[in-house]
Amino acid sequence: MEVILREKDAGEWVYRGEGAANLVLAYTGSSPTFIGKVMRIRKCPRNGAEGMCMRSPSALTAHERLLWKDVDELISSLDNEIACQLFSHHVMKPLLGPKYIDAGMLVGVSREFLELVEKNVIRQRPAWRVDNAQVDMHRDSVLLMSDHSLFTHGNLVSIPCISVEIKPKCGFIPLSRFISEGTAIKRRITRFQMHQALKLHQGEISLLSEYNPLDLFSGSKERIYKAIKDLFTTPQNNFRVFMNGSLIFGGLGGGAEDTNFGIAKAFEDALKSVIQADNGLCTENLLTIVAEAVQKSGVLDRLLDVQKLDNVDIEGAIHAYYDITHQQCMICRELSEEQLKRYTSLHSATLDESLRIVKDYLIAATAKDCSFMICFRPRKAGDSGSGSIYSNIYLESTKQTFDFKVYFIDLDLKRMSKMEEYYELDKKIVSCYKEMIKMDQGRNPQTCNPLKLHTEI
Numbered sequence: 001m002e003v004i005l006r007e008k009d010a011g012e013w014v015y016r017g018e019g020a021a022n023l024v025l026a027y028t029g030s031s032p033t034f035i036g037k038v039m040r041i042r043k044c045p046r047n048g049a050e051g052m053c054m055r056s057p058s059a060l061t062a063h064e065r066l067l068w069k070d071v072d073e074l075i076s077s078l079d080n081e082i083a084c085q086l087f088s089h090h091v092m093k094p095l096l097g098p099k100y101i102d103a104g105m106l107v108g109v110s111r112e113f114l115e116l117v118e119k120n121v122i123r124q125r126p127a128w129r130v131d132n133a134q135v136d137m138h139r140d141s142v143l144l145m146s147d148h149s150l151f152t153h154g155n156l157v158s159i160p161c162i163s164v165e166i167k168p169k170c171g172f173i174p175l176s177r178f179i180s181e182g183t184a185i186k187r188r189i190t191r192f193q194m195h196q197a198l199k200l201h202q203g204e205i206s207l208l209s210e211y212n213p214l215d216l217f218s219g220s221k222e223r224i225y226k227a228i229k230d231l232f233t234t235p236q237n238n239f240r241v242f243m244n245g246s247l248i249f250g251g252l253g254g255g256a257e258d259t260n261f262g263i264a265k266a267f268e269d270a271l272k273s274v275i276q277a278d279n280g281l282c283t284e285n286l287l288t289i290v291a292e293a294v295q296k297s298g299v300l301d302r303l304l305d306v307q308k309l310d311n312v313d314i315e316g317a318i319h320a321y322y323d324i325t326h327q328q329c330m331i332c333r334e335l336s337e338e339q340l341k342r343y344t345s346l347h348s349a350t351l352d353e354s355l356r357i358v359k360d361y362l363i364a365a366t367a368k369d370c371s372f373m374i375c376f377r378p379r380k381a382g383d384s385g386s387g388s389i390y391s392n393i394y395l396e397s398t399k400q401t402f403d404f405k406v407y408f409i410d411l412d413l414k415r416m417s418k419m420e421e422y423y424e425l426d427k428k429i430v431s432c433y434k435e436m437i438k439m440d441q442g443r444n445p446q447t448c449n450p451l452k453l454h455t456e457i
Contacts, residue, residue, distance in 0.1 A: 003033065004108035005142075010116035013039060015124040017240075017252045019410065023125075023135065025117065026147060026245060036152035040104070040143040041117065042081055043133040059083035063325055064416050067359050081143055082106065087413040091363060095306050100299055100372075100408050104145035111137055124252065148373040148407040149242040160274045163375035164290050165240040165250075165409075166231065170368045171217030171304045178316030178342060183430045186313070190214060191368075194433040201432050207258050209234040217300050225291040232287060234258050241286075243270055274378055276398045285395060289402055292393050293374050297406045303367055310364035312346075314419075314426045317361035319346040320354040321419040331423075358416065365414040365422070373409060376402045 012029030016038060023041045027034040060068065060083060065075040071090050077083040089103035118135040146152070149163035169192045179186055186194075192213050199205045209230065216227035231239035235258075240250030248270045249263070250256045257263065264283065271282035294300060310317070322329040329347065332340055349357070376393075379385055379401045385392055390403040 002108075004110060005113045006110045007112035007116050010113050010120060013117060013120075015121040015252065017247070018043070018125065018129060021412065023117075023121065025121070034144075036147050036150055037144050038147045039107070040081075040145065041114070042136045042139055042142075044136040044138075046130075046132060046134050061417065066324070067355055067362075067416055079141070081139065081141060084413050085143055087366075088411040092306075092366065092408070092411040095363070096299075096302050096367075096408055096411075100302070100406055101411065102146050102148070102407060104143045106141040107144045108140060109142050114139060126252070145409075146407075147245055148375055148405070148409065149245045151375060151377045151403070151405070160244055161375055161377040162271070162274050162286065163242045163245075163373050164286075165242070165371055165373045166216075167238045167369075167371040167410075168216050168300065168303070169213045169238070171213045171300065171307060173214070174310075174313045176311065176313035176316055178312050178319075178346070180315060180339070180342070183315065183427070185430060185434060189433070191429070194429045197436045198429050198432040201436070205234075205236055207234055209236060209238075211238065216294070217304050219295065219301070221291060221295055224294050225287065228287045228291050228294070232259060232283070241267070243274070274376075275395075276400060281397070285397055288397075289376060289393050289395055289404075290374060293376070293391075293404045293406065296391060296393065297374075297404075299372060299406050299408070303370075303372075303408070306367040307364050309360040309367075312357055312361070314361065314423050316343075316346060317357055318419055318423045319343050320349065320357040321416070323347060323349070323354045324351070324358060330420075358419070362414040362416065366411055369412075369414075370408055370410045372406060374404055374406050376404045378402050 009029075012027060012031075012034075013025040014028050016024040016026040018024060021043060023043060025039045025041065027037050027039070029035075059077045059080045060075060068074045068091075071086070073090060074083060074086045077086055085103055085106065088101060093101045093103060114135050114137050118137075122130060149161075149165070151161050170190065173188070173190065174186055190213055192209075192211070196205065196208045200208060210233060211227060211230040213227070215223040215230075218224065235250045235256040237251060237256070240256070241248055249267050259267075268280065268283050271286055275282045275285050277285045312320075318331055319329055322331075323346070329343075332343060332347070335343075346354075346357075377390075379392070383401075385401065385403065388403060390405050393402050393404060394400075395402065
């Protein structure tokens with residue numbers, strides 16, 4: 001961390017977007033060190049006590065240090081940002097493949113830099129994000145990563161290029177024997193579709209998405225294309241497109257509007273500089289090459305394998321969590337003697353087995369919540385691409401060849417302290433979905449379920 005960014009440097013970083021825990025800024029200056037980079041800055045709650053932003057003596061709790069005892073660098077980290085970087089490098093990178101992960105590096109920052117960044121970007125941030133959180137002024141470092149929405153060559157950014165960011169969510173239907181009778185619907189309906197019902201009920205979305213993660217993870221070109229098209233129709237926070245690093249489709253700091261005629265036309269027009277298709281066909285051709293790149297790269301096969309490390313579901317993992325933390329199991333306390341038999345094997349497991357269950361669940365949770373970016377660059381006429389390090393796709397309809405690269409992003413460490421929260425959210429998602437079905441059947445008694453079930457095919 002020899003480089004320290006100071007107040008004078010803040011103007012060269014612009015708002016790119018944000019999630020629940022971090023702001024993302026892109027570099028617009030001329031320093032070779034930062035060209036083609038993005039910065040991730042940690043946020044902290046605005047409504048909490050000042051102490052909530054302060055560092056603890058260790059980034060991990062005592063139970064988390066036990067959980068990750070095999071990763072020496074991680075358990076000795078003193079900062080959450082460092083812990084997330086080390087988790088990405090030492091845990092997720094070997095599982096998903098080093099070719100697809102850039103764990104980034106830490107860069108020093110002054111408080112004055114952070115204060116000016118907060119002031120500069122506040123107008124670009126969604127109001128509800130501003131109300132919830134601010135830049136954590138107690139940081140002395142931020143995470144610097146390659147901007148995967150760009151192709152770079154040396155210190156120069158090569159243009160034009162288009163990149164697509166997708167948050168695929170969970171790609172399988174859980175079959176765990178620890179799923180209770182009351183939540184058995186999880187064995188038939190995707191988590192994504194059930195969560196849509198809760199988001200609609202809470203006013204987070206205005207329209208249920210047609211997107212089915214099982215299509216995207218299917219390996220079938222036709223189903224993958226359908227998934228991409230459905231994401232384009234209702235992007236929410238699952239689909240964004242950048243042109244030369246600038247957002248041209250989707251939301252900056254949260255969900256996006258459903259795609260209406262005006263949005264679709266503006267997007268079509270923006271693509272014309274890269275995709276040489278007849279008028280009105282640029283969008284269709286982009287969705288085609290995205291689907292082909294997803295299938296050709298095989299990255300979702302890797303991601304699915306990691307997601308499936310969760311083979312007991314939260315309804316099983318929560319019992320292991322209570323055993324590790326030596327707490328009374330709050331779930332078993334509410335069960336009958338007959339129902340308790342389902343979970344006997346979990347509570348009689350060794351400590352190492354309980355640790356493995358929770359660790360695998362949390363790794364899988366990261367894989368279910370991450371995103372990936374596919375960046376495309378059209379080759380110039382006559383360029384054979386010999387010696388290129390990138391994969392490529394030939395678009396027959398426009399006679400263009402596109403180099404492409406794929407990277408996973410947002411591979412954050414999921415905290416063990418949130419296990420109870422994950423369990424309660426799971427219950428709420430299932431309950432809301434079942435209630436919506438009941439209400440729908442009341443209005444349409446002849447219809448089994450007009451919500452178009454996302455079931456295993």
